[in-house]
Amino acid sequence: MKRFAFGVLVLLIAGMAGRAEAAAGPWVKAGPVEARLVAAVEGTGTLDAIPAGLELRLDPGWKTYWRSPGDAGLPPTFDWSGSDNLDSAVHRYPAPHRFTLLGIETVGYDAEVLFPIRAVPRRAGEPVTLKASVDLLVCADICIPQKVAVGLSLPAGPATPGPEANDIARAEAAVPGDGRASGLSITAIRSASGVVEVEATAREPFVSPDVFIESVPPVALGALEVTYLDGDRRAILRLKATDPAPVDLAGRTVTATIVDGARSVEVQVPVAAGATAAADGRGLLAMLGVALLGGLILNLMPCVLPVLSLKLLSVVRHGDRPPAAVRAGFLASAAGILASFLVLAAAMIGLKAAGASVGWGIQFQQPLFLVFMVVLVTLFAANLWGVFEVPLPRAVADRLGGQEGQGLGGPFATGAFATLLATPCSAPFLGTAVGFALSRGAFEILAVFAALGVGLALPYLLVAAVPGLARLLPRPGRWMAALRRVLGAALALTAAWLLSVMAVQVGTETAALVAGLMVALVLALWLGRRLGEGMRWAGAGTAAALALVAFGVPMVFQPAADAAPTESATRWVPFDESAIGREVAAGRVVLVDVTAEWCITCLANKKLVISRGEVARRLDDPAAGIVAMRADWTRPDERIAQYLAVHGRYGIPFNIVYGPSAPAGIPLPELLSEAAVLEALERAR
Template sequence: MAFFAVVCAGLLAVQPITARAQVADRVNHISADLGAAPITTGQPVHMVLHFVPDAGWHGYWSNPGDAGYGMQLKWTLPPGWTAGQAEYPVPQQLVIGGLMNHVYEGPYAVLVDLIPPTGAPAVNAPVKLEAQWLACTDTICVPEQQSFALTLPGQSAASRDYAKWRAAIPAPLDRAGTFAVAGKTLRVALPLPAALDLPDPHVFIDQRDLVAYAGSQTFRRQGDLLVAEIPLADTVVATDAVSGILSLGDGNGVRFTAAKGTVPAGGDLVGKGGGAADTGPLWLLLLAALAGGLILNVMPCVFPILSLKALSLARAGESDAQARADGLAYTAGVLLATLALGALLLALRAAGESVGWAFQLQEPGVVVALLVLACAITANFAGLFELPSLSFSRGGEQAGAFATGLLAAFVATPCTGPFMAAAMGAALLLPAAEAMLLFAALGLGLALPFLLLGFIPPLRRLLPRPGKWMETFRRVMAVPMGLTALALAWLCWRLGGAWFAVGSIALAVVAIALLIAALRQRQSGQRYAYLLLLAVIVPVTAGAQLLPRLYNDAPAGAEQGIIPAQPFTETALHTARAQGKPVFVWFTADWCLTCKVNERVAIERESTRDAFVKAGVVPLVGDWTRRDPAITQFLTAHGAAGVPLYLWYAPGKDAEVLPQVLTPDMLATLAGSAQPSAQSPASASPSPAPAQE
C-alpha cells in the first residue's frame, strides 16, 4: 500500500508537466501572434491579434452565423486597465450544407484597445491573454486555444503591420441609421453616399439569431439612403438596436448602428441583379419581350379572347380602311393595358409593396370581375344577348377592337413567364423608363399579328371570307370561354374558400341574368330600358359589398399531389440543405397555366416521385396564388418577376435555375445524378474548448 501511494503521488506530480507538454506540442491550424502598435503617451494601447489559417481552414467572425462560435478573449491586465471591444475586419460568406457561415479564409487581424488608468505609464506593463477560437474546414472543426504573455510595448510581426490591419477594419458611418420590422422582414435604412459603388452588398448583423443568415437580402437606394431588407429568423429576437457591418462586395465595408425608426419604402434596386449591366443588353431584352408577346397569341389562356379579334378581322376583310382602323384600335388597347399594368407594378414596388408580374390575379376582387366578364362574354357568344362592343353581326366598331385589346393583354399576363422570364425579371430591376419600354415591347408583340393583318391586304386575303359560318364559329367559341369562366370560379375557391366561390358565381349569374333582361327590354324599344340597366348596377354593387364577408383569410395552400412536398420557407430550405440531401424547389400559382402544365407533365409523375425517393430529394413548393411577400422577395432575389421558378440544389452546391418549361424526364434524371452527402461537421456548433486541457 505504501508503494502504491508513492506511485500515485508521482503520477499526480508529473500530470501538470504532461498536460503542459501536450499543449505545447499541439499545432494549431490557425496560427496566432499578439503584438502592440507603437505606443503614444496618454492614448489607448492598440493590440493586434494576427491570425493565419492553414490552407483549407477558416476562422469565424464575432457572430459566426448558422454554425460555429465566435472567438473568446480573456485578458489579464495591470490594476486599473480595461480592454475595449474587439474590432473585426469584413467577414466572408461561406455556405455549407445550406448554412451560412461568417468566416475568414485568409490572414486577418482582430484589434483591441487596452485603456490604462489616467497617468499610468503604458510601457513595462505586463499583459496576458487567453484566446479560444474555432478552426474549421468544409468537413471538420477543431477548437483551438493559445496563451500570450508580453510586456509592453511588446513589438511583434503583427505590430509592424498595424497600419495594414487598421485599414482593413470597416470605418463607422458618421450617422446612425434606422430599422423597422415589416412582417417577417427586417428593414434597415443606412445613410450612404449615392456615389458609392455597391457591386454586391451584404449585411452582417451583430445580434445573434435575429435574422435568417442565409436568407436573400434585397437592397434599394433612395439618393443618399440605402435600405436593406433581410428575412427575420423564425424565432424573432426582440431588440432596441441593430448593428453590424455592411459589406460593399469588393472586400471593403462600413460599420453601422441603427435605432428603431421610420424606414422609407421604395427605391431603385442595387447590387447583383440590380443594374442594367447585370440584366443583359437592352436591345436583347426588347427582342425577348417582343417575341414573348408574339408567342402569347397561341397560348390557351389567351385564345378565347383572341377569337373575338379573329372574327372582327374576318368581318373587316371587305374594307381596307376599316381593317386598318380595327388593327390600330386593337393595338392601342393592348399597349394601354400592358403599359398600365407595368406602371402600376413599378409604382407598387417603389412604394414598398411585394408584388410581381401578374399580380392582379392575386387580388380576389379582380378575379371576381374577370369571372363576371367571362360569363358575360360566354353568354354573348352563345347568342343570349347582343352588346354593341362585343357584337359581330354588323359592321365593325373601333370600340370593340379597343376593348378586346385591353382584355387580351389583361388576361395574357400570367402566360408570359416561360417565354420572357429574363425580360420581365429585368423590368423589375431596370430604371423606370427602360422597364416601360419592355412592357411596351410585350404589348406590341401581342398585337403585332393583328396589326399586320390590318395593314397588309394579302395577309387578310388568307382569312376565310365572311359568311354564316361566323355565327356558328361564334357559338363554338362559347365553349372555351365558358371553360375560362369555370377556371376563374375555381380560382375564386382557391383564393377565398368555398363560400367566397359560391358567392362569386351567384353574383356573376345574377349580373348576367339582369343584364340580359335589361338589354332585351332595350332592344324591344321599351321606354324605361335604361332604368332597367341601372337595376343591374345596384344588385351587383350590393353583392360586391357582401363578398368580402365570405372571404376566408386562411390560405388554401398548394394542392397535394403525387410528390409529398413541404410548404416552402427559407428556414425549411436551409434545414433541408443542411442535411446534405438534394433539394427541389418549385414556385407555382393556381392562375399560372404553365405551372399547372409543368406539374402534370414533369413534376407530379410516379417516375419523378420514385427517383426523388431513391435519391433522398427533399421537395419544397412555394404557392404564390395569394400575395406572399416572402416568396416575392425570394423570386426577386433570383431575378424572377413571377412564376414559374424551378430551383435544383445538388448537395453542397448553390441553386441551379431550371428551364421554365420542363421535359417529362428532366427531374428524374437530375435526381438520378445526385446522391445525398453526409452532414458536414462544420454545420454543427461545437461547444467552446475548456480553458485548460
C-alpha cells in the same frame, strides 16, 4: 442616530456597488485598447442563457476587426477555458464599417464596440464565473496584437436587469438580421467578369449603404460603387474583385451584409450569373429583343387561348372590309395591347417606389381583381351569346364601334382584354425579360414592358401591314352564330377557372356566391332583352347592381378554412427556405416548385410533367431521397417574393433543384419537360 444613519447609508452604497460590479467586470487596459465583460442581469436566476457582452474602447485613431477583416487584419478570438459553470459562450458581431487606406480595404470598428455574448451555464440557477482571454489585432499607422484577460462573476439570485442591460440590447439590435425590422432587403446578387453586383431595397431611402461579401474561399473585393434608383429606395452596389486572377462568384453561396447607418441586413444566398447593371446600353437592347420574342410566344400560351375567340371573330368580321378599315382595326387592337402593357409598367413602378413586392401576374393575387375579371369575362360571353347589345347614340357608336360596328373602341378593348388574360402566363424568354426590368429602374421597366406589348401585338401588326391576309378567311355567314355560341362557352370556362382561383384565395362559399351572382346577372340581361324595349334598361340596371354586389362579396366574407391548396400531404412539404440547406447537407435533393392557382403555365407543368410519369414516381419514392417543396404564391407572400427576387425572378412558374452537387441550385425552364427535370435531379445528386 447620526452614526446609525451613516452606517445604513454606507451599507446601501456598498450594496449598490456590489450589484453594479455583478453586472460588469473591471476595465483591463492593454496598449491602445481597454476591455471588460458586462452582463444584462445581476444574477443567474433560472436563465438557460445569460445575455452578456465584451465591451471595447479604443484610443483615437485605432481600430480592430470584424469576423471578415478584408484585405488585412484578424478577427478577435476568445478562450473561455478559465470560466466556471460555463457550458458555452457564443459572441456575435455588430454591423461593421469600412476603412480604406492606400487602396487597402479593411472592415471593423473604431472608438468603441460591444460584442453581444450568449453565455450558457452548465448548471442553471448556480453562480457563473466568466473568464475570457481575448486576442485582438488593433491598428493605426502600425498594427499591434494585444491579449486582454477579462472576467465577470454573476451570483445566484434573481436575474433582474442590470445597468448594462440597455447597452447590450442596443448591441444585439446592431447585429445584422433578416431585414424585417430594419426595412432593408437584398433582392439579387449577380456576378460576371470579376464584378459582384448586389441589389437592395429599403423601406426608407438609402443614405450611405455599404455591402460586405463573405465566401469560401474568400475573394478580395475592391472599393464600393453605388447607384441609387427609385427615389433612393433601391440601390445597386458593385464590388470588383482585386485578385490578380479574379474568381467569378457565380454559383457560389455567399453571405452578404448591407449596412446603412444604424440599419443592416444579412442573408446567405446563391450568386446568380449574368451581366451586371453597370453594362452599357447594349445589354438593354439585347433584353428588348428577348422581351419582343417573349411577347410573341405569349400568343401561343394556354392562358391567352380564350382571347383567341375575340381575335377570330374580329378577323372574320374584317374579312370583306376595305384594306384601310382592316388596317385601322388591327392597329387599334395593337394599341390596346401596348397601352395595357404601359399601364402595367406604370403600376409596377409605383409599387416598387412604395416598397411593395412586384412580379408578373401578381394582380391575380387580389380577390377584387379576380371579381373584376369574372364580371368582364361574363359580360363578353353574354354578348357573344346575344344575351344583350349595348345601345349607344349614333354619334357615339360611330366613334367607338361595337361588336358589329366599324369604330376603333371595340378593337382597342379587345387588345386590352388580351393583355389582362395573358398576365397569369409565363412564356419562354418572358420571365428573363420581366426579371431584368423589375430589378432595374423606371426607364428599363417601361422599355421592356413596351417591347413585350409589341411582341404580343405582332400578329395584329402583321395583318395591319398586309391587310390582304384578312381576305383569305371565310366570308361572314350563318355559321358565325354557332361559332359565337361556342366561343362564348370558352369564355364561360375562363370565368369558371377564375372562380376556382378565387375559391383558393377566399373560400369555396365566397366563390360560389360570386358565381351565383354572375348567373343572375346573365339572367337579368336575358330577361331584359326578352321582355321588350321598356324592360331592357331595367335588366341592365339589375345586372349592374349584381356586379357591384359581387365586388363587395370578398370584402364581407373572410377566407374560409378550406381556402388553401389541397396538394397531396404525402409528397409535398410547405416551402421553407431555411430547410433547403439542411436537407442538402443531409445528402438529399430538393425540388422547389413556386406556383399559384392563377398561373396556367404552372398548372400545365404540374399536370404534364410534375404529377405524372417518371418524375411523379421519383418524387413519391421515399428511397429516392428527394424532398418536394411547394411554394404557393396564390395569395401574397413576402417570403416567396423575396426568394424569387434573390434568384432574379419576378414571375412564375419557377422551379429549381438543389442537391449535394448543386448547393446553389439548378434553375429549370419556364416550360418543364420530363427530361429536363430528371436531368437536373441527377446532376444535383
